[in-house]
Amino acid sequence: MNTLLTVANLKKSFKDKEALKGISFEVYRGEIMAILGPNGAGKSTTIRNIMGIMYPDSGEIHFHQQSGKGIPKSKIGYLPEERGLYKDVKVMDILLYLADLKDYPLDKAKERIFMYLKKFDLEGKENTSVEELSKGMSQKVQFIGSILHEPELLILDEPFSGLDPVSQEVFKEEIASLAANGTAILLSSHQMNLVEQMCDRLFMIQHGEKVIYGTLDDVKKQYANFKCVLHGENPPALLEKIPEVDRIEYSGNRSILHLPKGIIPHQWLKQLPNELDVQELHINRISLHEIFIDIATDKHLVSQEGGS
Structure with missing residues (x-):
């Protein structure tokens, strides 16, 4: 496997709360890996450390051979859970602005914007201001912004939230296509049915610690x-x-x-x-959803390999 991202023994505390307790995982080129966990488990803290929004107390994050503040943000795409586009800016202008932030050629970006607007059923919306778009349309625009610069690593935090079933399918197809073309994708979602359909491997956190790490088949054999x-x-x-x-x-x-x-x-x-x-x-x-609920609620009704 061609490892693109390595997270090694990551620890992070906020005052007296230990948010991450030495977690480690890898993300490979061309795979979709899910990072899962209940609210407060440490997913967002992990993602923010990878993005350089905050830095760990200890541990290392390597992208290729680069680490820490040296990780090139131009090689990473990020769709945050909290959507945040400038509402009074036109779609074309905001997308070109995001491409420019990633040092992506603007003439090439413009071509790709028109291509993606058509693909996501937003053709003709390039001169529409963001505030005029529906919630689902705005989400499509922000998703386009996260992939426009052809990132090597794409981090998606709840990408399907608020989307209708048709739009979910469009997102799923595009995410699968990106992975097939070599993009490494780290996907965080609470929609376990979609995770089960799409992801190659899983990493689940509970109380800041690893509880699941492996392929879906491995997890099923161990827990299900x-x-x-x-x-x-x-x-x-x-x-x-x-x-x-x-x-x-x-x-x-x-x-x-x-x-x-x-x-x-x-x-x-x-x-x-x-x-x-x-x-x-x-x-x-049993489904991944049932495994998730069992672990997240500490019910321990699902027996593991070697357990009762």
Whole structure:
């Protein structure tokens, strides 16, 4: 793997609060890596340290062979969670201004602006002021601003927030295209379904510490046991007789049977009683959303490899 960004043993405190407790990870060229965590976990602090908005108390951040204040901001694109475009400025002017800040050739930037305006269904909006745009349109403009200068590393903080489903698909396609062309993408989002669809690897923080780091397959194998979702009129007493079940969730005629580690689904199915009412049944691993909730709320209902 071609490593573009290395974060090594990063620590950061604010007064008596330790926001980051020695976290480390890498981001590779051409990959989409998710940085996840509940509010207050340390995601924004990590991103701000990478961007040079603040600096760590200790630890190192390397971009190529450069570190600290030497990281070239012209090589990084950043879409912050807090949107912030000048409202009384025209779309073309604000985008050219952002390109100029990155030392990107303005004639080339102008060509790319027209291309992206068309791609994001904003054709003809170049002379519209930002305040005249809808929230979704403004977000598209800010996204264009983050990728206009062809960054090697793109950091996206909640890029899908407030977007309608059609716009989300457009963003997803563009992000995937950028990664396919070699851009390293660090994506922060609370929309676990989109993270699960898009990301190659995950890094999750809880209380300023690493709790997950690896590919989605690795995480699923480590954390995600199988579950059986069963639709039918089945009394709890019958379901509770089924062997090798950790716990059962009931919701009307829908029951979720959480299975322990090591279960082989097709073999487990043979143990279901004949009198079971099966209107619909499917078995899969629990979702990233469920893993996130379990870790973020410290419920510890999801057993890990080697755990119970």
